[in-house]
Amino acid sequence: MSVWLLLAINSVTLGGLLFLLSAGFSLIFGLMKIPNLTHGSFFMLGAYLATSLIAHGFGFWTAAVAAGLLVAVLGGLVERLILRRLAGAELAQVLVTLGLSFMIADVCLMVWTGDPIRVDTPPALRGATLVLGLGFPLYRLAVSLVAVLFAAALWLLLDRTRLGAMIRAGVDDAAMARVVGIRVSRLFTVVFCLGAWLAGFAGVIGGPILSVYPGLDQEMLPLALVVVILGGSGSLVGSLVGSFVVGFLYNFGQAMLPELAYVVLFLPMLLVLVVRPQGLFGRQAV
Amino acid sequence: MKRVTLASALAILATLPLWIGSTYYVNIATQILFYAIFALAVNVLAGYAGLVSLGHAGLFGIAAYAAAKLLAGGHGHAVVVGGGLAVTVAAAAAFAVLALRGTGLGFVMITVALGQIVWGVAYRWISLTNGDNGISIASRPRPFGLSLASPHGFYWATLVVFLLAALSMAVLVASPFGASVRGTRDQPRRMNALGYHVWMIRFLAFLVSGFWTGVAGVLYLYYNQFVSPQAVALAASAEALLMVIAGGTGTLLGPIAGAALVVVMKNVASAYIERWNFVLGAIFVAIVVFMPEGLVPGTARLARWATSAWRTRVTREARVA
Numbered sequence: 001m002s003v004w005l006l007l008a009i010n011s012v013t014l015g016g017l018l019f020l021l022s023a024g025f026s027l028i029f030g031l032m033k034i035p036n037l038t039h040g041s042f043f044m045l046g047a048y049l050a051t052s053l054i055a056h057g058f059g060f061w062t063a064a065v066a067a068g069l070l071v072a073v074l075g076g077l078v079e080r081l082i083l084r085r086l087a088g089a090e091l092a093q094v095l096v097t098l099g100l101s102f103m104i105a106d107v108c109l110m111v112w113t114g115d116p117i118r119v120d121t122p123p124a125l126r127g128a129t130l131v132l133g134l135g136f137p138l139y140r141l142a143v144s145l146v147a148v149l150f151a152a153a154l155w156l157l158l159d160r161t162r163l164g165a166m167i168r169a170g171v172d173d174a175a176m177a178r179v180v181g182i183r184v185s186r187l188f189t190v191v192f193c194l195g196a197w198l199a200g201f202a203g204v205i206g207g208p209i210l211s212v213y214p215g216l217d218q219e220m221l222p223l224a225l226v227v228v229i230l231g232g233s234g235s236l237v238g239s240l241v242g243s244f245v246v247g248f249l250y251n252f253g254q255a256m257l258p259e260l261a262y263v264v265l266f267l268p269m270l271l272v273l274v275v276r277p278q279g280l281f282g283r284q285a286v
Numbered sequence: 287m288k289r290v291t292l293a294s295a296l297a298i299l300a301t302l303p304l305w306i307g308s309t310y311y312v313n314i315a316t317q318i319l320f321y322a323i324f325a326l327a328v329n330v331l332a333g334y335a336g337l338v339s340l341g342h343a344g345l346f347g348i349a350a351y352a353a354a355k356l357l358a359g360g361h362g363h364a365v366v367v368g369g370g371l372a373v374t375v376a377a378a379a380a381f382a383v384l385a386l387r388g389t390g391l392g393f394v395m396i397t398v399a400l401g402q403i404v405w406g407v408a409y410r411w412i413s414l415t416n417g418d419n420g421i422s423i424a425s426r427p428r429p430f431g432l433s434l435a436s437p438h439g440f441y442w443a444t445l446v447v448f449l450l451a452a453l454s455m456a457v458l459v460a461s462p463f464g465a466s467v468r469g470t471r472d473q474p475r476r477m478n479a480l481g482y483h484v485w486m487i488r489f490l491a492f493l494v495s496g497f498w499t500g501v502a503g504v505l506y507l508y509y510n511q512f513v514s515p516q517a518v519a520l521a522a523s524a525e526a527l528l529m530v531i532a533g534g535t536g537t538l539l540g541p542i543a544g545a546a547l548v549v550v551m552k553n554v555a556s557a558y559i560e561r562w563n564f565v566l567g568a569i570f571v572a573i574v575v576f577m578p579e580g581l582v583p584g585t586a587r588l589a590r591w592a593t594s595a596w597r598t599r600v601t602r603e604a605r606v607a
Contacts, residue, residue, distance in 0.1 A: 035395050085575065091338055092574045094394055098524055099570025106564035218520055222402040225395055259413065262406030266399060270384060273396065277387040
């Protein structure tokens, strides 16, 4: 019984991390129509940067926010200096993000070597708490809580603010949004930085669970892709549902079919593609 | 003129091992040839059908793994090659059915995911694929009693297959089917209105691409006598696409030149620096930003521009004189 419970908690935690990763991916894809293949690299780079910041004496959460900011700055530079120059050439943009992901991965390998680095759990969140006589690992609960808070904050941002309304307008019809005076290209930068920040931050808080190692980027990117294909691009609810579906499948798959866990993940994606190619909550075909 | 160029190119290729010297260079030439087949296969989709696949290393790997498994099962080389190709074409059909649910960027994303599934199987399903350790094979085939064990023998065998591939591509591109594939790239709705079955044309193009990808994969296996998840990684798909884009999409010569460029760069770069992936990424970015139409058309454009500039200058000087 407690094994299943533990698996469920792990699934929720992974789902939360994936939500942070894929919400940005989904927004970028929805607004800019770019599958940002550097997104996994942002995740990994954030985690690596945080390990260095922590080694220099910063606290865990400060390091998480700061590493996210550094990644966001990088994301902003990528958007303004490279992607902007290729506006309209979507395929070129995809290829550039892919090329950048290789470069980032190689730089990480050079700077942080090939050995996996463990990120220590913040001291206050070590151990477990007893709820209803069952032990819950504190840190995983905290990660789930953070993910829920961010989901709520993102929803408020998108649904209740002027900026959110502009982003939604851009997702629905960028050309029309421009006509009514929204500066869509500025939104691109904002959303790209926000997505990069979320990915970098997710990488850091995922650190104590996943640790950081070369290839983490290539492992997380397909998960984000699956979430977005499942949930539909540009949809926050879609990302949320997709993330938890993938989180559960991955953990339960790994427990029951360890060799095939990675494949089991893709089955619902295939199903959705056949039945509803625009994704569960998507409004237009991807 | 064109025939002379073609004939001399053929003569150079056929006699290459005799004058190039070291077997190291013969091996590099062999690699260029089978990667060129791979690039030509990717080009069928990326260039002519306008469908950019980032999962083709998956098909390439399926061919290599299927052949390796068949060989390990004690089958003869004819069964190994035939079976490997059959499995690959079947896998390509499955890939196509799923990936063609989307076009444009949707297609790209689905092929990335499909390629990663194959990678996951190769890497994690250890009882089937031996995981990270990969599978080694003992021998190369002896078609018609000719030994392919030496680098020279294998080069010539690869050259024959490469010429067949290039020839069939040339025929395909010039055929009505090739024209309809290009039609679905440029004007899918108009093609549909004209009564063409757009989906079926794309599906068939995918199968052709899958078949030649499988051929390249089997050659890769026989060349290295080894296959590991590295052959299936996203970086391998990206490399193949880079060959096509570097050379110029939608041309016959482009992918071949691109394959040569990437293989040479890779070997040169890995001799001097460890960071091949960084170089790969940097070339990608540079080509996309500065020469988006590819090196072959890009150079052709520069050459045209240079000659026309030179001509106008000559005429102007003549007029002044």
